[in-house]
Amino acid sequence: MSASPKTRIVGTAQIRKEGVDKVLGRAKYVDDLEIEGMWYGATVRSSIPRGRITGIHFSPNLPGIDWSEFVVVTAADIPGKNHIQMIAADQPCLAGGMVNHCDEAIVLIAHRDKRRLPAAVSGVRVEYEPFTAVLSIEDSEAQREIIWGDNNVFKQFHLEKGNVDSVWATAEHIVEGEYHTGAQEHLYIENNGVIAEYNEEAGIKVWGSLQCPFYVHKSLMAVFDLPADKVRVIQTETGGAFGGKEDYPSVLASHAGLLAMKARRPIKMVYDRMEDLAATTKRHPSRTRHRTAVDKNGKLLAMEIEIATDGGAYSTLSSTVLSRATLHSTGPYVCPNVRIHSKAWATNTVPYGAFRGFGAPQTIFAIERHMEQVAKAVGIDSTEIRRRNFLHDGDSTATEQIMREPVILDILLERALEESGYHAKRKAFAIENANSAIRRGMGIAAFYHGSGFTGSGERTLNSLAGIDVTVDGRVRVLVSSTEFGQGTNTILTQIAAESLGIPYEDVEMAPPDTGIVPNSGPTVASRTSMVVGKLIERAGRQLIAALRDSAGLGELYSTQDFLTACENHRAIHGTVESLCRYEAPPNIFWDDRAYRGEAYPAFAWAVYVAEVAVDTTTYSAEVTNFYAVQEVGKVLNPTLAAGQIEGGVAQGVGYALYEKVILKNGHMANNQMTNYIMPTAADVPPIAVFFEEIPFEHGAYGAKGIGELPHDGPAPAILNAIQDAIGENFTSIPLQPEDIFVRLAFVNAGEAVEA
Amino acid sequence: MSICWSAIEITINGESASVQVPPMKRLLDVLREDLGLTGTKEGCGEGECGSCSVRMNGELVNSCLVPVLQADGARIETVEGLAIDAELHPLQKAFLECGGAQCGICTPGMLMAATQLLARNPSPSLSEIREGLAGNLCRCTGFMKIFDSVIEAAAMNGEMKNAR
Numbered sequence: 001m002s003a004s005p006k007t008r009i010v011g012t013a014q015i016r017k018e019g020v021d022k023v024l025g026r027a028k029y030v031d032d033l034e035i036e037g038m039w040y041g042a043t044v045r046s047s048i049p050r051g052r053i054t055g056i057h058f059s060p061n062l063p064g065i066d067w068s069e070f071v072v073v074t075a076a077d078i079p080g081k082n083h084i085q086m087i088a089a090d091q092p093c094l095a096g097g098m099v100n101h102c103d104e105a106i107v108l109i110a111h112r113d114k115r116r117l118p119a120a121v122s123g124v125r126v127e128y129e130p131f132t133a134v135l136s137i138e139d140s141e142a143q144r145e146i147i148w149g150d151n152n153v154f155k156q157f158h159l160e161k162g163n164v165d166s167v168w169a170t171a172e173h174i175v176e177g178e179y180h181t182g183a184q185e186h187l188y189i190e191n192n193g194v195i196a197e198y199n200e201e202a203g204i205k206v207w208g209s210l211q212c213p214f215y216v217h218k219s220l221m222a223v224f225d226l227p228a229d230k231v232r233v234i235q236t237e238t239g240g241a242f243g244g245k246e247d248y249p250s251v252l253a254s255h256a257g258l259l260a261m262k263a264r265r266p267i268k269m270v271y272d273r274m275e276d277l278a279a280t281t282k283r284h285p286s287r288t289r290h291r292t293a294v295d296k297n298g299k300l301l302a303m304e305i306e307i308a309t310d311g312g313a314y315s316t317l318s319s320t321v322l323s324r325a326t327l328h329s330t331g332p333y334v335c336p337n338v339r340i341h342s343k344a345w346a347t348n349t350v351p352y353g354a355f356r357g358f359g360a361p362q363t364i365f366a367i368e369r370h371m372e373q374v375a376k377a378v379g380i381d382s383t384e385i386r387r388r389n390f391l392h393d394g395d396s397t398a399t400e401q402i403m404r405e406p407v408i409l410d411i412l413l414e415r416a417l418e419e420s421g422y423h424a425k426r427k428a429f430a431i432e433n434a435n436s437a438i439r440r441g442m443g444i445a446a447f448y449h450g451s452g453f454t455g456s457g458e459r460t461l462n463s464l465a466g467i468d469v470t471v472d473g474r475v476r477v478l479v480s481s482t483e484f485g486q487g488t489n490t491i492l493t494q495i496a497a498e499s500l501g502i503p504y505e506d507v508e509m510a511p512p513d514t515g516i517v518p519n520s521g522p523t524v525a526s527r528t529s530m531v532v533g534k535l536i537e538r539a540g541r542q543l544i545a546a547l548r549d550s551a552g553l554g555e556l557y558s559t560q561d562f563l564t565a566c567e568n569h570r571a572i573h574g575t576v577e578s579l580c581r582y583e584a585p586p587n588i589f590w591d592d593r594a595y596r597g598e599a600y601p602a603f604a605w606a607v608y609v610a611e612v613a614v615d616t617t618t619y620s621a622e623v624t625n626f627y628a629v630q631e632v633g634k635v636l637n638p639t640l641a642a643g644q645i646e647g648g649v650a651q652g653v654g655y656a657l658y659e660k661v662i663l664k665n666g667h668m669a670n671n672q673m674t675n676y677i678m679p680t681a682a683d684v685p686p687i688a689v690f691f692e693e694i695p696f697e698h699g700a701y702g703a704k705g706i707g708e709l710p711h712d713g714p715a716p717a718i719l720n721a722i723q724d725a726i727g728e729n730f731t732s733i734p735l736q737p738e739d740i741f742v743r744l745a746f747v748n749a750g751e752a753v754e755a
Numbered sequence: 756m757s758i759c760w761s762a763i764e765i766t767i768n769g770e771s772a773s774v775q776v777p778p779m780k781r782l783l784d785v786l787r788e789d790l791g792l793t794g795t796k797e798g799c800g801e802g803e804c805g806s807c808s809v810r811m812n813g814e815l816v817n818s819c820l821v822p823v824l825q826a827d828g829a830r831i832e833t834v835e836g837l838a839i840d841a842e843l844h845p846l847q848k849a850f851l852e853c854g855g856a857q858c859g860i861c862t863p864g865m866l867m868a869a870t871q872l873l874a875r876n877p878s879p880s881l882s883e884i885r886e887g888l889a890g891n892l893c894r895c896t897g898f899m900k901i902f903d904s905v906i907e908a909a910a911m912n913g914e915m916k917n918a919r
Contacts, residue, residue, distance in 0.1 A: 013854075015851050016851065016854070016856065016857075019850075019851045019856055019859075020843075021859075022859030022862050023856055023866065024794070024837075024838055024847065025793075025794020025795070025833070025834035025837075026835075028793070029796070031796075186894075187894050188894055189796070189804060189806055189858070189860045189861050190798070190858070190860040238858065239796070239859065239861075240858040240860060242894070273798070273799040273801070485857035485859070486857070487857075639853070639900070640854065642854070643857055643896055643897075643899075643900050646897035646898075648897070649897055650897030650898065672799070672801060673798075673803035673804055673892070674801060680889045681886075681888040681891070681902075682885045684897055
């Protein structure tokens, strides 16, 4: 365990860097921006889940619609490749021949007056030859219709450790279970939006609400057949993202760019809520099957896990989501024999994409519900089954990664039990429940979340980031890592100020503009504080060393002395810039083919406890208290860190109990905030947050990833608590009052229920 | 086609303004497009999320549901009117210090809802805060730090009063 270095700025609750602009209402989100001569764009979308386009007609004689006033773009107008460049290139920018999901973009139209657009969109009639659609994982597995590749499988992983088959015959207990999770919408309060400008000389320039400027940059190069220097992407203030603005902005930016090119004027496209909900990505639905062997004491002997995710119509990020789902599916437990088989399936629904947790919440829900059933089979307590199987330092995971950093799950569990009053409450509830229509219960979930890109991902990214000092004396952090509420601006400027030895107030972020900043990688995978932060820490030290070496900077210095030294440095070298490139921690080995080795450079660890009340009269379940205990390395800003945990827990509560995406023939039927329900201020439980800190040597000032972790644990903890309260084993989320009603009122009474 | 709409007079953050717009134009769009006050945000367009909350004659309204005709002669307060000169409003200070704003898109509406709450009830209990803000959705914070912010602002207001 490395000692925590003494810090001045890192570890303190500095005020959010862009906070003043936000509370004054002067922060500029994309819809707040206007450009001279700008028109507005809208999208004509498919109304069927699968079929061939046989004709596109522009209704004549529509009142108030003179088509000559509109600019119209179809797939035929694309100058480069008609695909969105993600991991693969299977998703068209605009559907030309086939449509493969409802709400797929087919035609783009623009007009100077945005209020004329809705009537025009409905005046475009698309004719189809409909094909049979594949609308579920089971449909896709049946392979009656092949809609992607030659078997409907986007990606599969197979992992073997030891020999599971040698165990089944002699194991004391074998426990089987099947678990389902639904789609979940990000529901960032700011919908997707961009502004695009195009001209022959400068190329294309896009401003937008987005997470990954260089993803959009790469995609635009392909669609417009332009070199890197003719594409410029600028992130505007972004009103929430949660993974939902990782890949979709590449689609929307391409659309606005195509209209801008044809209209020869800037184009703004901002979705309204219904369009955003119907057409953009969501969390992958999943089905996970467990078969687990344990000895008479509950010690894990073998785990066989089969995972299936619904990837939607195009591959987008499904392969990497599946990878993370696979690598989190065993939970934080030691097991000598493990077999995991996982597949991401194609269906004719809107592509599922990145969402906080990225596959982990799905499989952690399954394992943490399943461990509860294993405990019952063995006849031991929920806490005991976990304690007996926790990973410790020196143990190896399913990929045979040896835990070289301290693992303190026992401490986290003890603290969670203590802070929540777990045992005392369970005892009291057991007595109270006997005479009450309100049944209370306590539930636990223990889990890890891998920080940074999976396997060799960070090496491939090869991120570059740094610090510069402008001629007018502004000290800037140079990254493409973006702020969308999680605190990038604050954390990275704290780190820079710390390593430069100057005040927090004297450091700012360079504009998130691909024309200005280097590619520090995408803002995803809980990597910004740990990985990009480390590059900034190194860049700061490197700059100070250079200034000491050749620019006369002394041991003790003020900001003014620092800036004077920077000017001396500039006089010699021309610029003041310090960039650092990613260096993998030593002894890291990952074999992508065998799917073996160091899956993640570090893990964040947590034990969460949910306290619930189930009303057996109304059948509603409510989370009444929530306790989140975690170890995320060094906490860089306690206010921001707690905010991340609380926000993630609230999303997890929604995932467990409220948020249901209802698809009808592949179209989201409840695409409104009126009927897609997230937790409100009246619904969220009090959330108590606790950190244990073990600095991680290869993360910025000891930081590990934090952003995604809190979404992993709430759903299983809540359903475990519901089982504790009413004795029912629910295996699917979202779990709504209707589901509890059906189970309590009909199934237990032995009556047949139609699914 | 040119239609001459009759003028609608509103008092916006203490200053009078006159706009000639279609009477059914949403107050939200008049604020953002005709008056350049983009601090008020649109999140859902159907009165569910509260991002467009403003105060109208001392009542909290979703400006996406108010035809501007209804606001004729009204006194409207938006986030831009909270700070007086360079001095942040106690709620703005508290949101900054307590971490009540993350991505910031719900913040203007949340601040207006909190202003309304404290105007009615200067020292609300936690359950009154929960109820008072239940019409304003925040997807980032899980609301905990927003509750802290309102409690902190109420305390600051109390201190200011006591200081007088």
